[in-house]
Amino acid sequence: MSSFKDLFDTYHWEDVKASIYSKTETDVLKALHASKRDLEDFKALISPAAAPFLEEMAQLSQQLSQKRFGRTIQLYVPLYLSNECNNICTYCGFSFDNKVRRKTLTEKEILQEVESIKKMGYDHVLLVTGEANQTVHVDYFKKAMELVNPHFANVSIEVQPLEQEEYEALIPRGLHAVLVYQETYHRQDYKMHHPKGKKSNFDYRLETPDRLGKAGIHKMGLGVLIGLEDWRTDSFFTALHLSYLEKTYWQSKYSISFPRLRPFSGGLEPKVAMNDRELVQLICAYRIFNEEVELSISTRESELFRNNIIKLGITSMSAGSKTNPGGYAVEPEALEQFEISDERSPEAIALLIKSQGYEPVWKDWDSILNSKVNY
Amino acid sequence: MEQVINKLKIGEVEFSSRLFTGTGKFSATELMEQSILASGSELITVALKRVDIKNQDHDNLLGRLKHPHIQLLPNTSGVRNAKEAIFAAQLAREALETNLIKLEIHPDPKYLMPDPIETLIATEALAKLGFTVLPYIHADPVLCKRLEDAGTAAVMPLGSPIGSNKGLKTIDFLEIIIEQSKVPVVVDAGIGAPSDAAKAMEIGADAVLVNTAIAVSPNPVAMGLAFKLAVEAGHMAFKAKLAPQHSNAIPSSPLTSFLDV
Numbered sequence: 001m002s003s004f005k006d007l008f009d010t011y012h013w014e015d016v017k018a019s020i021y022s023k024t025e026t027d028v029l030k031a032l033h034a035s036k037r038d039l040e041d042f043k044a045l046i047s048p049a050a051a052p053f054l055e056e057m058a059q060l061s062q063q064l065s066q067k068r069f070g071r072t073i074q075l076y077v078p079l080y081l082s083n084e085c086n087n088i089c090t091y092c093g094f095s096f097d098n099k100v101r102r103k104t105l106t107e108k109e110i111l112q113e114v115e116s117i118k119k120m121g122y123d124h125v126l127l128v129t130g131e132a133n134q135t136v137h138v139d140y141f142k143k144a145m146e147l148v149n150p151h152f153a154n155v156s157i158e159v160q161p162l163e164q165e166e167y168e169a170l171i172p173r174g175l176h177a178v179l180v181y182q183e184t185y186h187r188q189d190y191k192m193h194h195p196k197g198k199k200s201n202f203d204y205r206l207e208t209p210d211r212l213g214k215a216g217i218h219k220m221g222l223g224v225l226i227g228l229e230d231w232r233t234d235s236f237f238t239a240l241h242l243s244y245l246e247k248t249y250w251q252s253k254y255s256i257s258f259p260r261l262r263p264f265s266g267g268l269e270p271k272v273a274m275n276d277r278e279l280v281q282l283i284c285a286y287r288i289f290n291e292e293v294e295l296s297i298s299t300r301e302s303e304l305f306r307n308n309i310i311k312l313g314i315t316s317m318s319a320g321s322k323t324n325p326g327g328y329a330v331e332p333e334a335l336e337q338f339e340i341s342d343e344r345s346p347e348a349i350a351l352l353i354k355s356q357g358y359e360p361v362w363k364d365w366d367s368i369l370n371s372k373v374n375y
Numbered sequence: 376m377e378q379v380i381n382k383l384k385i386g387e388v389e390f391s392s393r394l395f396t397g398t399g400k401f402s403a404t405e406l407m408e409q410s411i412l413a414s415g416s417e418l419i420t421v422a423l424k425r426v427d428i429k430n431q432d433h434d435n436l437l438g439r440l441k442h443p444h445i446q447l448l449p450n451t452s453g454v455r456n457a458k459e460a461i462f463a464a465q466l467a468r469e470a471l472e473t474n475l476i477k478l479e480i481h482p483d484p485k486y487l488m489p490d491p492i493e494t495l496i497a498t499e500a501l502a503k504l505g506f507t508v509l510p511y512i513h514a515d516p517v518l519c520k521r522l523e524d525a526g527t528a529a530v531m532p533l534g535s536p537i538g539s540n541k542g543l544k545t546i547d548f549l550e551i552i553i554e555q556s557k558v559p560v561v562v563d564a565g566i567g568a569p570s571d572a573a574k575a576m577e578i579g580a581d582a583v584l585v586n587t588a589i590a591v592s593p594n595p596v597a598m599g600l601a602f603k604l605a606v607e608a609g610h611m612a613f614k615a616k617l618a619p620q621h622s623n624a625i626p627s628s629p630l631t632s633f634l635d636v
Binding site for chain 1: 399400401402403404422423424425426427428453454455459462463466482483484485486538539540587590591
């Protein structure tokens with residue numbers, strides 16, 4: 001198989017959905033008590049039939065997470081470089097048709113932002129942009145990496161999908177991980193939510209992790225935007241994607257995020273709502289299905305939820321995030337991509353983690369490991 | 376009790392304790408320190424990626440390891456090939472001022488399986504550069520002999536997959552390695568209980584390295600001590616020689632008794 005698309009095309013959304021919703025208590029028990037779990041077990045764990053087993057799932061998820069990751073939570077912070085975007089995405093504050101002032105940080109501004117977030121204690125940073133290929137292109141990213149990398153142990157990006165060669169140019173400059181969420185694996189709905197711009201190409205986005213794997217990236221992050229479509233079916237496809245990638249690009253690490261649609265001015269209401277109980281079910285299902293995958297939770301979620309999720313299988317968290325370019329130092333008032341729910345400072349979150357009996361980890365990588373020897 | 380105080384020598388370094396431990400997965404660095412002290416361990420492995428070697432004085436983890444009886448064993452966790460490992464080892468030597476290096480090359484981030492080919496290449500190069508190399512490897516007897524030829528200071532075969540706590544799944548191969556080895560054999564990875572550590576020592580391992588089983592225990596301090604005692608007991612039993620095992624009772628009328636008539 002040359003890419004995930006070949007495998008993906010053998011599945012039909014409605015069949016998968018029907019299969020998940022037909023899982024029974026017996027299937028759930030089998031999944032809970034198996035020594036190794038497969039995709040059918042994952043379906044059972046995310047199915048409505050698993051809802052009564054939530055406490056048992058949480059206990060198992062905690063146990064498996066502690067065995068692999070210990071009692072630790074890694075901390076990272078997003079650094080928004082630009083809100084320029086040529087895409088129309090019905091759910092996003094940066095959407096092209098959202099009439100707001102656009103900003104792309106200059107080199108000087110990037111360094112001002114870096115200084116602010118270093119003071120917050122961070123050593124892992126996630127660079128975020130919209131998709132504006134005229135101004136925020138691979139040369140911009142190269143420059144940004146060169147400016148940011150000397151100040152951080154670990155640099156990730158969440159930007160438009162790039163070509164394999166472009167990733168290959170960024171990796172030796174210190175790029176550790178790339179997050180690229182499919183948003184939804186429902187082809188028709190994807191088209192509806194992304195009517196204009198390069199992002200409207202479903203297949204190009206779907207094959208991005210393949211390009212990353214071929215480029216030899218250390219880590220990639222997958223996920224869907226929960227609220228666009230049936231979250232159970234979308235999560236199955238995420239797990240299918242993860243399993244394919246783990247087998248194909250076995251030298252890369254993987255992380256999963258579960259962003260729930262957050263409000264922004266004039267934005268979309270979720271088509272499918274997911275409550276807290278269901279999000280816990282999903283997080284635990286991922287952990288039980290895959291003991292090694294990293295699970296990340298952002299400040300989109302509420303204080304109460306984040307306070308309690310630490311012990312359930314999450315391995316990394318952001319804190320004190322600003323989702324507007326320049327938000328930390330340059331111009332803190334500019335438009336945000338989405339509303340933050342948990343506004344507590346990194347210190348407060350670190351204390352929270354400690355109070356739960358976990359160690360906040362600020363550094364778990366070193367720029368010396370970024371294949372600089374080959375650069 | 377001469378057997379008990381029998382010291383272990385790896386390269387030029389001597390150890391009174393045959394229990395090596397790690398620094399990962401603890402719920403707090405204070406607890407890590409107490410646990411390490413309780414374990415009596417004198418060699419503590421620390422991932423280069425977890426510490427801030429540029430600002431060591433401010434590094435919370437390194438600060439907890441400053442005890443006169445403790446030596447650091449930097450490890451190369453995170454590297455994917457020999458080239459990266461050699462680079463990382465040189466930085467570790469410079470920053471932490473030790474020749475000791477735990478060579479970990481696991482290009483597979485899921486099960487952290489060590490790459491035997493890259494490990495052999497890196498061991499040879501690092502030994503030539505004067506490092507005391509302790510490579511983490513599969514329980515592969517031939518690889519161990521090849522590593523000896525390449526100048527390794529010890530071998531660190533796994534008992535079972537790292538972090539799995541499954542014990543000595545590779546025991547048959549460990550026994551061959553121990554029988555054949557001219558360098559110390561340190562059983563690393565998979566030791567889930569003090570009884571596993573004792574077993575490794577009873578079959579003649581020179582030391583064990585334990586991290587997850589101590590760090591993830593609800594009481595890492597008590598577990599550190601439990602491992603200390605188990606390693607001492609296992610080593611003492613090995614030195615004292617175990618009584619032979621019999622799968623059947625010895626018959627009271629032996630087959631050859633007629634010869635005595």
